[in-house]
Amino acid sequence: MPDSRKPQFRPTTTWYEDADKYWKSVKSNNDGMLGGLEYVHEPDIRDSTAFLSKLVSQGKLTSGTSYACDCGAGIGRVSKHFLTAQFDKVDLVEQNSVFLKEAEETNLQEAQAQGKIGEFFPLGLQMFEPAQARYDVIWCQWVLSHLTDEDLEAFLVRCKSGLKDGGLICVKENVARIGYIVDDVDSSVTRATGIYEGVFKKAGLKVMAKQAQTGFPLGLFRVNMWALTPI
Numbered sequence: 001m002p003d004s005r006k007p008q009f010r011p012t013t014t015w016y017e018d019a020d021k022y023w024k025s026v027k028s029n030n031d032g033m034l035g036g037l038e039y040v041h042e043p044d045i046r047d048s049t050a051f052l053s054k055l056v057s058q059g060k061l062t063s064g065t066s067y068a069c070d071c072g073a074g075i076g077r078v079s080k081h082f083l084t085a086q087f088d089k090v091d092l093v094e095q096n097s098v099f100l101k102e103a104e105e106t107n108l109q110e111a112q113a114q115g116k117i118g119e120f121f122p123l124g125l126q127m128f129e130p131a132q133a134r135y136d137v138i139w140c141q142w143v144l145s146h147l148t149d150e151d152l153e154a155f156l157v158r159c160k161s162g163l164k165d166g167g168l169i170c171v172k173e174n175v176a177r178i179g180y181i182v183d184d185v186d187s188s189v190t191r192a193t194g195i196y197e198g199v200f201k202k203a204g205l206k207v208m209a210k211q212a213q214t215g216f217p218l219g220l221f222r223v224n225m226w227a228l229t230p231i
């Protein structure tokens with residue numbers, strides 16, 4: 001018998017194509033990446049930097065800070081302003097090749113000249129398979145809402161093998177107060193904290209640290225950051 005109290009999320013048959021179409025209509029700039037809320041850029045980068053620094057200072061990230069992977073990287077906003085400042089080298093995974101081109105040819109030119117950019121993977125995360133034990137941190141921000149529950153779990157399982165010993169998967173996502181909130185416009189789903197944490201557990205991951213984003217205006221979704229380690 002299905003449990004009618006259990007929140008349900010049934011992706012459409014065109015779930016990924018619809019998201020792809022939506023993102024093809026979005027401008028290749030920070031405002032586009034942030035859904036017209038460019039003013040969240042600064043507090044976003046500030047809190048991500050503080051979250052990572054704490055992971056390092058509290059001895060929770062023990063593998064080091066040599067290599068990160070930016071998942072759902074868009075035009076490279078997070079890589080440019082945060083990851084390349086904290087890691088020696090960063091790879092980018094992004095399904096939209098126009099965004100990746102903007103990252104490579106404009107936003108990350110300086111970082112590239114400094115040898116800080118590794119590979120660009122023009123792929124959906126549902127197909128991405130990280131190289132074994134390559135990364136200290138796999139950073140997933142404002143993209144996991146585009147994966148179905150099933151693909152999210154499978155993606156996280158693959159990410160575990162992409163981590164060095166002592167490395168972490170970091171997730172930064174909008175969270176709903178309860179259940180699932182599906183957005184038909186960009187083909188995404190906002191999940192409640194408990195739903196995310198249920199998927200993390202099913203993928204064999206334990207929450208090492210968790211922090212809410214601060215300084216965003218009222219009326220926006222709450223944003224959580226998690227650091228996850230293989231159980």
Ligand SMILES: C[S@@+](CC[C@H](N)C(=O)[O-])C[C@H]1O[C@@H](n2cnc3c(N)ncnc32)[C@H](O)[C@@H]1O
Pocket residue numbers: 016019023033034035071072073074075077078093094095096099123124125126141142143146147
């Ligand atoms: C809200 S933007 C965030 C971009 C970047 N993480 C940032 O914070 O600036 C979402 C990004 O996820 C990408 N995306 C959507 N679905 C994806 C998928 N299945 N796999 C990889 N990237 C995806 C979009 O093309 C877009 O670049």
